[in-house]
Amino acid sequence: MPFSPKPRRAGGSSCHPSGAVVVLFGTHVRKLREAAGLTQTEVGARTHVVGSRITQIERATGAKPTLELTRSLDRVLMADD
Numbered sequence: 001m002p003f004s005p006k007p008r009r010a011g012g013s014s015c016h017p018s019g020a021v022v023v024l025f026g027t028h029v030r031k032l033r034e035a036a037g038l039t040q041t042e043v044g045a046r047t048h049v050v051g052s053r054i055t056q057i058e059r060a061t062g063a064k065p066t067l068e069l070t071r072s073l074d075r076v077l078m079a080d081d
Helices: 020-036 040-047 051-059 067-077
Strands: none
Touching (some): 040 067
């Protein structure tokens, strides 16, 4: 099941989920990353962001992923499979 969130406004390039959704998203990313046997640095390199950005997403510490990044995470972590 893909985890790409829908943008809040038509044509928007970023998604700003709040509260529990951010925590759930980060937890899902971590589970998929660990299942794939990848480090945060490896996922970052494959999605063209720094590894610390992946850390922030997984910990829900303020980094809001863009729609483009969520799609890249889908591909890298094979969330659609």
